[in-house]
Amino acid sequence: MKLNQLRYLVSVIQNNLNITAAASKLHTSQPGVSKQIKLLEDELGFPLFERDGRQLIAVTPAGLQVVERALRILEESQNIRLLSTDLNGNAAGSLVLGTTHTQARFILPPIVSNFIRKYPDVDLHLRQGSTDQLADLASRDQTDLIIATGNHDLFPGFVLLPLFDWYRCVVVPKNHPLTREKSLTLKAISRYPVITYNFSYSGRSSLPAMFESASLKLKTVLTATDADVIKTYVRLGLGVGIMASIGFEAVNDRDLALLPCQHLFTPHRSWVGFKRGRLLRGYMFEFLKLLAPHLTRRRVEAAIRARNQAEIDDLFSDIVIPLL
Amino acid sequence: MKLNQLRYLVSVIQNNLNITAAASKLHTSQPGVSKQIKLLEDELGFPLFERDGRQLIAVTPAGLQVVERALRILEESQNIRLLSTDLNGNAAGSLVLGTTHTQARFILPPIVSNFIRKYPDVDLHLRQGSTDQLADLASRDQTDLIIATGNHDLFPGFVLLPLFDWYRCVVVPKNHPLTREKSLTLKAISRYPVITYNFSYSGRSSLPAMFESASLKLKTVLTATDADVIKTYVRLGLGVGIMASIGFEAVNDRDLALLPCQHLFTPHRSWVGFKRGRLLRGYMFEFLKLLAPHLTRRRVEAAIRARNQAEIDDLFSDIVIPLL
DNA sequence: TACAGTTACGGACCGCGTAAGCATA
């Protein structure tokens, strides 16, 4: 079994079982690919493809098993090669971030612009989605780093590093009656219709449950996926917004008032994570450092060596996580 | 980069950086190994070893990264080879089980004896330990299958399949006053000193908490790691045993009485699991089938394809899990 | 007659083993 044989096998499959096409993609001759595939089948002792005459018409079940592992092997060998380009000071490559709207819109902009100035040769991609969608993307190796909030459960076998804590706050038009309350209470809020995140975003410490346990009723008039939409409807006077404090921009939101609610709601912790075993390029460590100063290369590497999430959390137990 | 170069690299490290010893283990010549290592270093563009003159004295940090990935590559290539021996009807191999005492002592004996009769060429190993120890073993790829109870959290990135449910029960000497209670209550139990498992074994639904929430005090006179020890001290009259019902043997424990407590305690679910991505040989599927008839090859393969534990649990939501 | 895969063959290369060289304890 040779690495090249595995490359050929995978390429044939990625080219719809067309050996000629695979060969041209691999910049080699068609008979060569044909032969190596056959040699691999001979060595393994079972066919990788079902054939109709000379045409390949399907991958055998056993073949699928082989392909699955071949893909992993090729990925790791690619990782070894990347290590080398990395160490030779070559910062070219790509960085695919999976994030939720809140992070992409309010947290990442300064960090990203900083990063692309430092690493102009890195292709940066933002992939946005709900936490579920991000979990799916990441588990299929479609992203390098995930930046999200809450819900560790969707990311088994990941390394999750704390970024910062934040609270939900109430956002209302500048001269709304609530701005005149001395200290905001759930009861006061419950007098108004509420505009907040779709529930999939709020996770465990859900708003409805919180009000219910205080024997209050939460009148949600509208739910949205992001703070921009919430603020828009708050401006229209449809209700009181409850959203992440980081979604309030002092400059653009002068017509709105932000009412802090740290005494009412539970804190949320945002984190950055990646699949354990995924290669972190040099510039990815730099990105993490930009994202949060406490994510030094040293600490991140220690987290990678940890055996489970509890050990990682221990590593950061002494660190003061910023509160935004 | 060749697979052989990675093999050589790993072997050199496993032989304490002694190239000669590595070469002889690999059944090849020492200069060959020397050369391939050097070629690999040339190709990657950085040294894998620190050298003092001609001697290798350490692995470079970058080298460690390479070795880590090389190990994964070699493991997967080994898996591909095993697939082939498997499909050619060759049932030789090894099966390493990691289990807790309860399973090893009361559940596995008939299954294991059945299995080794069917697969005499499989080397079967039992590794026993606490759930923590098992989690550690498995995450370091030291076991094929883990059989344990409760606590999914210690096994992130694993495929966990339900085996059966069981309850804790009370075990007392044959003519103990408790045997005359019509329906056992926590209050009745709390009148006697209790002998039960070490707390690490009882997990979330811990006994002390259970008694406390009923405003009762649990007097544990002794805790032990296994049912045999518990029964021994119950026989000595030191107290009332609370242990897994499966630890009570009708034949050997005639001098004791088992008092069912399904109305008092929460059920426990035992499961079998393995690290996602680990190769299951044909005989391992057979072992799972012997372990629990509902673990058909079809279902196990579906579980492997699932993306997270929730999807796996869904697969088994229609199945009636046996109650022991 | 295109198209796709197999078979055949020759050249270049490469991995391996033997043998000799060299540095260190």
Add this chain to the structure above:
DNA sequence: TATGCTTACGCGGTCCGTAACTGTA
């Protein structure tokens, strides 16, 4: 002097490309 790595060299295998062949739409 023994140990262990490197260098040198020649053999054999293998990978690859070209070219010719075969079966199918």
